[in-house]
Amino acid sequence: MSTHSPPDRSIWAQREERSNFATLRLMTWISLRLGRPFGRVLLRGIVLYYLLLAPAARRASRAYLARVLGRRVRWRDVYRHIFVFATTIHDRVYLLSERFDLFDIRVQGGELVDAALAAGRGAFLVGGHFGSFEVLRAIGRTRPSLRVAIMMYEENARNVNAALATVNPAVKRDVIALGRPEAMLEAREYLDAGAMIGMLADRTLRQDGGDTLLPLEFLGGRVGFPLGPMRMAAMLGRPVIFLTGVYRGGNRYDVHFEALADFSETPRSERAAQVDAAVARYAHLLEQHCRQAPYNWFNFFDFWRESAPTPSEIPPEHTQRERTRTTGTLDA
Template identity: 45%
Template structure:
């Protein structure tokens, strides 16, 4: 049984991340991207469990073995999106070319004043929501997340823009649900990720790339409790400075009466898993769950 994502030690250190940030902001994106090659090599050599997880995942997607070159490309793609977080957070979004797909769904909901949930994943970049094309929609965005995960990278990058911390609603806090409700009642957008299980969180077994994988019930349970529209979001990195951002309508309102709540939520989680699989097939190197997704440490 492999370790789940919550058990993985954060690799890298604060000084290294700070150096990369300095190079990016003072020497430019081109110079900073040269650092991606030694970074990729470092993780290819030192991050054994993540390397093995990448190989297993790519083999599952393609139906054939994945070699070291493909694993290196996978790691490089992840490192590139982390680097671009520097520019997105620092307000240098113009360095990136971002194409929007389905933005009319966002525009209509924002214009109506209706609060809604934006359900994403660890496929591609969630941070690309700060790109210029998305900012045109003036998203009043709050993000549900666990700040302690990847704390080094998060804290070093957050220092670029202290206001970013004001957009975070910590998961598991006593007032989490209240903060979510207040944001939605004010016509805001709450973003969350639906593909990782927190320790002890209820989960459901879904079909995913031909196998059974555990998905959390929490995100769709939140949709049922808040009874607001849900849009899906995928920010796929296409190489260079290019991103494709996809918005999809998921549900106008999720009704899950208590007697059949788990059954109904399970159906919706499976629909989410199917859309995640669809977009993952489009861009498998954007898959940033570097652990055995089909066995996340507690079984499925």
């Protein structure tokens, strides 16, 4: 049994969203009344305003872009980065309004979702703070039996969610609020009913930062990726599908579904090793997509510093494996 103590509550979870409910409501109203092109014009001004008044996000964007682009980051690179983020938020207004005619959405790997639906035991759809998760709503239009419950901390985007809820109150949003003991039981109920559980796995599941982190190489740095999401999938014995909704400019999104792991028949004795392997594959896929579509990364804080694992966060079994590999290398 691990005796490591949980680290302090993660900084991203403490940070209040930089948004104003009245402004969001106004932007939503304008977008729906005057159309998407006019809304995009306003969005450019809002992004410029944000860029000037959010130095921490600006610095985080530069640090990330320097890693992924491998060159000197220019001011327009940072502007483009934040604009892509703002655009995906803006597009959620139209996706929630079921204006799917406004979008060119191309799907790869949709057969993985169809297979999971046919099996009737549900699956985990795991993404990251990369691209748009909301485009999944458009995919559901062609798959009436697809139901997705999102596991999230609602308070971290309370204003955005409240404003978007006014767009189409008839749209049912299945949310499993994290931070409660019953969250796991609710997830099992959804899965048993054949639903999917959607979650973002690049940040800890617990707001107190108590998830164990697995240290991995990511975009040239050492990052601790949380084991919690994969451990949950392993405990519930379900397949895991990696999901990204990549914004490609204009009205186009590319949705990718990729097989990540399947814990349906994983023996308890092999669970820890397979969880580690799944997290490593998740980090690899996320890095791959970052390099292919760099401006779709939406972690606007120092991801490497704030995600770096301390010795107490590294699982004992992983530490032992690292020690064994190092010893073996030295002996050779």
